[in-house]
Amino acid sequence: MTRRQRSVDVIVVGAGPAGLAAARGLADHGVGVVEVLEREAVAGGVPRHCHHRGFGRWGVTGPQYAARTVEAALGSGARVRTGVTATGWAGPLTLDTTGPHGLERIAARAVVLATGARERPRSARLVPGTRPAGVLTTGELQQAVHLHAQRVGTRAVVVGAEPVGYAALSALRRAGVTVAALTTEEPRHQLGRAWAAAARLGHGVPVLTGATVAELLGRGRVSGVRLRHRDGRLTTVDCDTVVFTGDFVPDHELARRGGVALDPGTRGPAVDGAFRTGADGVFAVGNVLHAVEPALWAAREGALAADAVRGFLDGSGPARGGPAIEVAAPLRWVAPNRAVPQVPVDAFVLRTSQALTRPVLVVTQDGRRLHRQYVPRRALPNRTLHLAGRWTRSVDATGGPVRITVGGPRGGNLGAATE
Amino acid sequence: MTVTSKGPLCPERQMSPRPYDVAVVGAGVVGTAIARELARHPHLHIALLEASADVGDGTSKANTAILHTGFDAVPGSLEARLVREGQRLLAAYAAESGIPVEPVGALLVAWDDAQLDALPGLLEKAGRNGYDAARIIGADETRAREPHLGPGVLGALDVPGESIICPWTTTLAYATQAVRSGVELHLNTRVETVSSEGGDHLLATSRGALRARFLVNAAGLNADVLDRLVLGAGDFTVTPRRGQLIVFDELARDLVRHILLPVPTALGKGVLVAPTVYGNVLLGPTAEDLDDKEATGTTADGLDGLLTKGRRILPALLDEEVTAVYAGLRAATEHDDYRIRCHKERRYVTVGGIRSTGLTASMAIAAHVAGLIAEADAGLDLEEPVEPAPVHMPNLGEAFPRPYQRADLIATDPAYGTIVCHCERVTRGEIRDALISTVPPASLEGLRRRTRARGGRCQGFYCGAAVRALHEGRGEWGPE
Ligand SMILES: Cc1cc2nc3c(=O)[nH]c(=O)nc-3n(C[C@H](O)[C@H](O)[C@H](O)COP(=O)(O)OP(=O)(O)OC[C@H]3O[C@@H](n4cnc5c(N)ncnc54)[C@H](O)[C@@H]3O)c2cc1C
Ligand SMILES: Cc1cc2nc3c(=O)[nH]c(=O)nc-3n(C[C@H](O)[C@H](O)[C@H](O)COP(=O)(O)OP(=O)(O)OC[C@H]3O[C@@H](n4cnc5c(N)ncnc54)[C@H](O)[C@@H]3O)c2cc1C
Numbered sequence: 001m002t003r004r005q006r007s008v009d010v011i012v013v014g015a016g017p018a019g020l021a022a023a024r025g026l027a028d029h030g031v032g033v034v035e036v037l038e039r040e041a042v043a044g045g046v047p048r049h050c051h052h053r054g055f056g057r058w059g060v061t062g063p064q065y066a067a068r069t070v071e072a073a074l075g076s077g078a079r080v081r082t083g084v085t086a087t088g089w090a091g092p093l094t095l096d097t098t099g100p101h102g103l104e105r106i107a108a109r110a111v112v113l114a115t116g117a118r119e120r121p122r123s124a125r126l127v128p129g130t131r132p133a134g135v136l137t138t139g140e141l142q143q144a145v146h147l148h149a150q151r152v153g154t155r156a157v158v159v160g161a162e163p164v165g166y167a168a169l170s171a172l173r174r175a176g177v178t179v180a181a182l183t184t185e186e187p188r189h190q191l192g193r194a195w196a197a198a199a200r201l202g203h204g205v206p207v208l209t210g211a212t213v214a215e216l217l218g219r220g221r222v223s224g225v226r227l228r229h230r231d232g233r234l235t236t237v238d239c240d241t242v243v244f245t246g247d248f249v250p251d252h253e254l255a256r257r258g259g260v261a262l263d264p265g266t267r268g269p270a271v272d273g274a275f276r277t278g279a280d281g282v283f284a285v286g287n288v289l290h291a292v293e294p295a296l297w298a299a300r301e302g303a304l305a306a307d308a309v310r311g312f313l314d315g316s317g318p319a320r321g322g323p324a325i326e327v328a329a330p331l332r333w334v335a336p337n338r339a340v341p342q343v344p345v346d347a348f349v350l351r352t353s354q355a356l357t358r359p360v361l362v363v364t365q366d367g368r369r370l371h372r373q374y375v376p377r378r379a380l381p382n383r384t385l386h387l388a389g390r391w392t393r394s395v396d397a398t399g400g401p402v403r404i405t406v407g408g409p410r411g412g413n414l415g416a417a418t419e
Numbered sequence: 420m421t422v423t424s425k426g427p428l429c430p431e432r433q434m435s436p437r438p439y440d441v442a443v444v445g446a447g448v449v450g451t452a453i454a455r456e457l458a459r460h461p462h463l464h465i466a467l468l469e470a471s472a473d474v475g476d477g478t479s480k481a482n483t484a485i486l487h488t489g490f491d492a493v494p495g496s497l498e499a500r501l502v503r504e505g506q507r508l509l510a511a512y513a514a515e516s517g518i519p520v521e522p523v524g525a526l527l528v529a530w531d532d533a534q535l536d537a538l539p540g541l542l543e544k545a546g547r548n549g550y551d552a553a554r555i556i557g558a559d560e561t562r563a564r565e566p567h568l569g570p571g572v573l574g575a576l577d578v579p580g581e582s583i584i585c586p587w588t589t590t591l592a593y594a595t596q597a598v599r600s601g602v603e604l605h606l607n608t609r610v611e612t613v614s615s616e617g618g619d620h621l622l623a624t625s626r627g628a629l630r631a632r633f634l635v636n637a638a639g640l641n642a643d644v645l646d647r648l649v650l651g652a653g654d655f656t657v658t659p660r661r662g663q664l665i666v667f668d669e670l671a672r673d674l675v676r677h678i679l680l681p682v683p684t685a686l687g688k689g690v691l692v693a694p695t696v697y698g699n700v701l702l703g704p705t706a707e708d709l710d711d712k713e714a715t716g717t718t719a720d721g722l723d724g725l726l727t728k729g730r731r732i733l734p735a736l737l738d739e740e741v742t743a744v745y746a747g748l749r750a751a752t753e754h755d756d757y758r759i760r761c762h763k764e765r766r767y768v769t770v771g772g773i774r775s776t777g778l779t780a781s782m783a784i785a786a787h788v789a790g791l792i793a794e795a796d797a798g799l800d801l802e803e804p805v806e807p808a809p810v811h812m813p814n815l816g817e818a819f820p821r822p823y824q825r826a827d828l829i830a831t832d833p834a835y836g837t838i839v840c841h842c843e844r845v846t847r848g849e850i851r852d853a854l855i856s857t858v859p860p861a862s863l864e865g866l867r868r869r870t871r872a873r874g875g876r877c878q879g880f881y882c883g884a885a886v887r888a889l890h891e892g893r894g895e896w897g898p899e
Contacts, residue, residue, distance in 0.1 A: 002826045039841055085838050087823065098823045098844075100833035121878035123666075124741045130716040131745060133863065136879060143884035150884060150891075214719065249740065253842075256670055 003096065007107040008033040010309060011095055012114055013086045013254060016045020018286025018298040019114030020069045023078035025306025031313065034078040035106070037097060039085035043070045045116060047295055049142040052170045055295050065295060089258040093281050110309050113255055113269065113284040114302065117291030120247040122216065129216030138168045138245045145175045153241030157225050158182045159213055162246030162382040169205065172243070180239050183208040183227060186381060216242065246382060248291030255284065265333025266290050272322055272338040273345035273392060274308035275301065280320070283309055290335035290349050293384060318342035322397050323365065328405045330354040334387070339402050345389030350404070352379050361387050362407035366400045372407065420598050422858055424472060424606040427627040438619055440799055441792070442466040442631035444610050444645060447479040448586065448781045449773055450637035451593035456785035458600035459804035465602045466629065470609035472861035475590035477639050479778065480868060481715065481747030483664065483704060484695055485678060486510065486520060487779040488580040490545035490553055496756040499548055502776045505783035509589070510582070512782060515809055518588045519696040519816025525581035525678035528561060528572055530731070534682035535573045541682070542576060553578045567674045569734045581678050585696045585815050586778050587868035592812045595857045600807045604858065613648045633766045633796055635788060640712045640750050642771035649767055655758045657771070659712050659748040662704025663721040668876045669698040671739035679732060690728045692736065697871060698817040700736060702729040704747070717744045742876045749774045759784070761791040768792060813849060815871055822846050839889065840882040842875025850889050866890055
């Protein structure tokens, strides 16, 4: 089995916003050969199939944003190779690839994983019932409608009310599909500002909160969903299409196959503020770290990681190590999730599993308080919550894990803040 | 080669078409195996009739995919014999046809005293079934061989001969070889009534009438219904026994090395944890007696129960992503054995009650049925079978090189280097090949069973629309 062997300076896996920004940051600074591997036929990542507006600083459409980021990366001198999949590792910094031109084994001095995130499908959510056609995720729906102009159905139920739900509504509208209902298990929908847009798009869509999909109905094609409401009541909504939205999970296969340690909360690679994973020379950026944040955030991480990769290549980077950062319930996860005192972090991303009204976030290490921050708004499940990162300087590199908790107004533990 | 899926079976112009020598009803793993076996007699004009739009679309697509040794069968039963013979035949056939099989072996793990006490009886039963390789091992050895087992393991029965196999490729290989040998496969053809005319069977189907000299009933869950149609009475009733299963992602594969079978006791039969040839891990099945032969849905209670049991067996499994949930229906009857009966005077064979071992036994069932037919109807002349041209099926198994890993194949055709389904690493070349194959898929589900496309952890988030585009555009690659 012959593989063509090559070496480059940096391999970036994934040409989404994060990977392209990292490649650009590296190539702009003259870091030798920077090669981006993208398994899809077209580079750009998820924004390629998000035809709605809201990407980047100017809120352009996804495809516009994707085109710009690809152009910027190419303009910097990075190579972007599409149709090439990184299938596994042949060494700590060597990847095996498959593409129409054959098999390769590419060695590099550093590897950046920017493999993104996907939505959990119906099966992973353990939704019971039959296995009919017409059940999809937003990602598949968008590609069907925007990239392939396929017929989708006539009447849909959209499950989940994370911000991505509005992307589903927008694609359904484009496909001429009536939306019978938007359902969520949460006591209220979380579309936030996006919802305003969604309401406009999908005018008159009933939002059913506190409703769980108890069963999918139909043989051959889906014919309806059975919903269980908070009071135990069961109702049926007829439809020929069901879109499961949100519930993102990092696409961490390549990381795991390379033995890169994961963070138990995010299920993405554990990284420090310099986006360094537990494997020397392997970095990770974008939604593979924290499914899922806006494209601009992913791109910003890519740019920051480029600096860190350069530091690693010229040996000027800070020492590795540092304690893990853990969160306590109702917080679900934090990223980055390793604290290195010499590595400044400008912000951490967190998630909560419950709505919190103006919470106070408290950071401690071995009982010592490092930071306390008041969040002047409601924090909702599946929505971004940011924590400032200056406190990492005062972390004891040899101490125990750093803990982030939700404190009461006076710094007590978990007060009246939850609802 | 004839595969039809629409239009009348007998075009109007052709007033009296040549009757079939044999019609086989049901293209599951059993019906296709029988058709393939009979096709070794090239002079026979054979029809294989299937109600669904694809072969293997009933119970044969939804099982636990184990090639059993038959160590725990009822000694002396027909099932015990056919499983034992079938295992040998299918293992050999798989090796020559490219059906993935992995001889991983099984451990029946005992978690309590009742289960531990049951092991010697099972060992003795294995002996009576002619299986001598089993042995009882202690807790330490069990744990050493399966380091991820949950706490509380007391010991195990080691059955090294149990294997995992691809059920989809098996059915498809039989069907492909049958069709290439001249069997006419008619899909979307439900047999509705059967009458007899001049000694022949006259079948009324959803696609019109058809005449056959000999009839084989391999209708799975409907074998009892067909029996009544033909004979006016039947000697068994099928009670579907549902088995729900959860499939875990390939990243869970390293957690388990053997098929972990439950130890059956008076208190019930537990669930198994088994690797699949595709690199996944299965958890299941449940066992629920129902009366609806179409109840292939999963239930919240069923899935919850599986997770509870799975957590005990292999705690780390529950941290992995689930790629699929499904349910299959076993054709259980009131009898404790297969119901294979030849009604010589009616030139009719019923192959009923093929419950939970039909995949393994399929080739032996087919040989047995061919023997019964030869005995019942000397006029068919089943004296000298010829070997059909071998088939070579596309490999879906992880233990063998897949096209995306083969530089040689990609060099001949770059389509094998173009990955379309990323989770399962299925290439454009494989999808094309399936779409223009002898027995092409009728749906995306059928395409998945032939290629694995869309069958992975993302269930189409990445590739669903692209795979559908290839499926809908299949005309590009050949006749529809
Ligand atoms: C439906 C939807 C709507 C959204 N709407 C908005 C919005 O309005 N505004 C906004 O700012 N953000 C939005 N986002 C989020 C935004 O798309 C993501 O933040 C951004 O795409 C993340 O970038 P990334 O580079 O981390 O990952 P991705 O964009 O997912 O890119 C990862 C890339 O890696 C490739 N890849 C993975 N594994 C391999 C491998 N082994 N070999 C080769 N290539 C590989 C993939 O093919 C993919 O192209 C939306 C996301 C979704 C899903
Ligand atoms: C949960 C579960 C786990 C199992 N695990 C294993 C295992 O590990 N190993 C093993 O060896 N076996 C296993 N089995 C058993 C095995 O799957 C079955 O024995 C086998 O698939 C039966 O095949 P069949 O061809 O008889 O039935 P089917 O596959 O159901 O085929 C019958 C076909 O007949 C067609 N049909 C019915 N009525 C008509 C009609 N009137 N006209 C035309 N067509 C008709 C149906 O559409 C169907 O396609 C398992 C079964 C289940 C349910």
